Amino acid sequence: MSKSWTLERGYRLLSLPVLFFLVPAFVLPLLVVIFRSFSEPTVGLGNYAEILTSSAHIHILINTFRTALTVSVVTLLLGYPFAYLMSKAEGLKLDLMIALVMIPFWTSVVIRTYAWISLLQRRGLVNNILTDLGVIEEPLRLLNNQLGVHIGMVQILLPMVIFPLLSTMRQMDMTKVRAASILGANPLQVFYMVYLPMSLPGVFAGFLLVFITALGFYVTPALMGGTRDAMVSMLIEQHVRKTLNWPLASALSATLLFVSGLLFVLYERITRSRSSRS
Secondary structure: OHHHHHHHHHHHHHHHHHHHHHHHHHHHHHHHHHHHHHHOOOOOOHHHHHHHHOHHHHHHHHHHHHHHHHHHHHHHHHHHHHHHHHHHOOHHHHHHHHHHHHHHHHOOHHHHHHHHHHHHOOOOHHHHHHHHOOOOOOOOOOOOOHHHHHHHHHHHHHHHHHHHHHHHHHOOOHHHHHHHHHOOOOHHHHHHHHHHHHHHHHHHHHHHHHHHHHHOOOHHHHHHOOHHHOOHHHHHHHHHHOOOOHHHHHHHHHHHHHHHHHHHHHHHHHHHHHHHHO
């Protein structure tokens, strides 16, 4: 009993440096932002009422959630088969697949975004190839719109869905899959009735991680998107730097924080209910 108490005390002492950093660097500024959203310019819900009654703000909120949802679905559809192949790979093949995911992930978001700009611009590589092959006569408009934003965000956020899926797939009990095959199920039935349900924790984790990150994404939408397709992060930056409306910017930030926290709680509930059933 005394040994376990000593270990617990040791773990608490080791966590103190992290707390000493997080409290002044993260918690306190966050509380200040939330406080300003309710207290300036007058005490109350005026800033939140302005967000909900402004058609421009509502349009940007809808566009932000639509973009985050689209990017999350596309990254999941692209990342799931790649994570499946990684879970089956070994040796050099696995190392190469990990490198294909990690090297872009380690590269700066700004560098990757500018690389996509050079590829997708009117005289970029993509339009030049399509024009030379005779597929198109005039360059396609692939930038300063939703298409460019989606392409850039999907490529940047793809590793965030691959690794949760890979971790889940590596830990799955494959005897159930083999048992379903032995009992006469075809590969499609094995996937939909056995493999996919067992991989759902990784699906939920990857989808949620990409969705939350996409909600507050700034660099790629700002560089590759247009003013008509602005996201909440761009609106916050505009209120902070141009209009100097810090209380409204704080309310928008608090709104994103509330939605992200709600999604995280929902994910925890789903995960616990599934683990209790199993």
